[in-house]
Amino acid sequence: MKINQLKFGIYLSYVSLFLTNITNLVLTPFIIRNLGQSEYGLYTLIGAFVGYIAVLDFGLSNTTVRFVAKYRVEGNKEEEERFLYSTTIxxxxxxxxxxxxxxxxxxxxxxxxxxxxxxxxxxxxxIMFIILVINLGLTLPMNLFKGIITAYERFVFPRLLTIARTVLRAIVVLILLAFGYKAVAIVLVDALFNVAMMILSMLYVFVKLNIRIKRHKLFFSVFKEIFSYSSLIFISVVVDQLYWRIGHLLLGILASTSEVAIFSIGMVFGQYFITFSTAISGVFLPKITKMVVKNATGEELTDIFIKTGRFQFIILGFVFGGFLLFGKKFILLWAGPNYGISWIIALIVMLPLLIVLIQTIGITILQAKNMHGFRAFAYLIISFINVFISIYLVGKMGAIGAAIGTSLSLFLGNIVAINIYYQIKVGLNIPRFFKEVFRGLLPSLGISIAIGSILLLLSDTTWLTLISQCVSYTFVFIIFIWYFGINKFEKNLIKKELRKIKRSKN
Incomplete structure (x- = not known):
């Protein structure tokens, strides 16, 4: 029976995302406690340091997907082979x-x-650095094979490979930690798993897909086309590194490994916060593209911007409120008593992200209008400003300063600059967006947090108390959002989805 690659690929993507988050949540405290704060900070510092070298991929993986898929549709095998040979070089x-x-x-x-x-x-x-660099040099070409597999619409194999790697890595790391091994062993295990994944991906491409990378005459035009497409992707990767890893590096150079560890834990929760926003916006690209093709007005695009923004604010507001109330207790139980400041670091970063992430559909609108070049270059400029701000603040305030630097760059680039661009160039009605998104939802969130703060009177720092507090806050939030936050359209949409779930169970 032929497998529906797209359907099962989507299912496996969610399984992979779930397993990755769960294993990280379970594994991280074991790593912290076994390595100690200093060595854990060193472990994350060197990982972040090598991450800057990894940007030399130049976005070629995504470029491979685009061009190989294009040549497949055209049936142009020779150009596909020429592209793969050029990319290999x-x-x-x-x-x-x-x-x-x-x-x-x-x-x-x-x-x-x-x-x-x-x-x-x-x-x-x-020791860790040399292992990671050699591993990076060996496995970076794996991105070529990953791109080929995706371009050939084989989604099941790579996701099964990722799931297997996630589970096996967690088991091996736990065993090593139990036997007293430290950071170097974890780095070596990751390196070996990466090499194994590269070999399996190569075998799949050469044996299963029967792809051959044949020598062809090279043309300058091919390289020009590759780099012209990958340049914007490369800029995005650089920005991502400067936003999310510069603090680790600066703290490692200007402060200590303990500061790196504290900062790292706080930033982990910022990254988790981002994952809550990705479920909605990605599915709207086809619809928005059709609207753009049909010359939809700025107000019509603003309408869909508002609708998705409100749903994202419900989810993100709930998570932010819960973390504001109970995040410190969770971190103390999860990571240990030395990481209380990580809660403040996470909040500093999550606050601007709360605005940034309810506007992710705006990126989709820019892509549909082919106007995302400005965003890439604006973010690049702001991210370099972030470096200079963070250097000053890290010297003054340590890990807190690094978080403030990241937060300021998010505010200046992802909120101020991009919203001015949305308003003036894209034609979106930004004042109406914020007015409509916050109507009903912001007061409901504020009241839920105020009532939830009463639960903090239960001062026991135990998992049982924390779970009961979170459940109570959830109950309060649902009541206020349902009766005072969401509008009639949103209620009907939620009821419709609940009826679908009920029918599927019957």
Missing amino acids: IYLIITAIILVIGTIIYLNLDAIFRNSLTVSEIEIAK
Whole structure:
């Protein structure tokens, strides 16, 4: 029986996302407690450091998907082979560059971290760094094979591979920690799993898909086309690194590994917060594209912007309110008593994200209008400003300063600059957006948080108390959102979905 690749690929994506989040939530406290705050900070610092070298992929994975899919539709096998050969050459050059850069950095790690790390920490850092750089050089070309598999619409295999890796890695890491192994062992395990995934992906491409990377005459036009497409993707990757990893690096250089660990835990919750917003916006691209093609007005696009923004605010507002009330208690139970400041760091970052993430549909509108170039370059400029702000604030305030730097860059780039662009160039009605999104929902959230704060009188720091507080807050939030927050259209839509679920069970 032929497998519906798209259908099962979507199901497996959700399974993979669920397993990844659950294993991280379970595994992270074990890693923290077994490594200790200092070595855990070192572990996250070196991972973030190597992440900057990883941007040398230049967005070629997504570029591979686009071009291979295009040549498949056209039935142009020769151009597909020429593209894959050209991309292979580029990846080999990138691998060589990574190894050279990695060697230079490795030889200068003592100088980079001499003011923040001890001699023993630098030695451990060197071992982890060289493992990660060699692993990156070997496995970065795997992105080519991942791109080919996706372009051939084989979604089940890579997702099964990811699920298997997630589960097996968690089991192996837990066993190693139980036997007293430390950060270097975890890094080595990750490296071995990455190599194994690369080999399996290669075998799938060459054996199952019967793809051949044949030598063809190279044309400058091919390289120009590849880099012109991948440049915007590359900018997005650079921005992502500067937004979410610059704090780790600066704290590692200017402060200590303990500060890195505290900051890292706070940023983990910022990343979790982002995942709650992705479920809605992604499915609207086809609909918005059709609206744009039919010359929909700015007000019509604003309407759908508002509808999705309100649903996202319900979800994100609920999560933010719960974390504001009970996040510190959760972190103390989950990570340990040394990570109370991580709650403040997470809140500092989550506050601007609450606005940014209810506007993710705006990115979809920009893509449909082919106007996303401004966003990429604006974010790049703001992210570099973030670097300079963070350098100053880290020196003054440590991990809190790094969080404020990230938060300020989110506010300036993702809220101020992009909303001005939405209003002036895209034609969206931004004042109406915020007025309509917050109507009913913001007061309901505020009242729910105010009532929920009474639950803080239960001061016991136990899992049972925390769970009971969260359940009570959820009950209060649902009541106020249902009766005072959402409008008639939203109530009918929710009732309709609940009826569908009920019928499917019957």
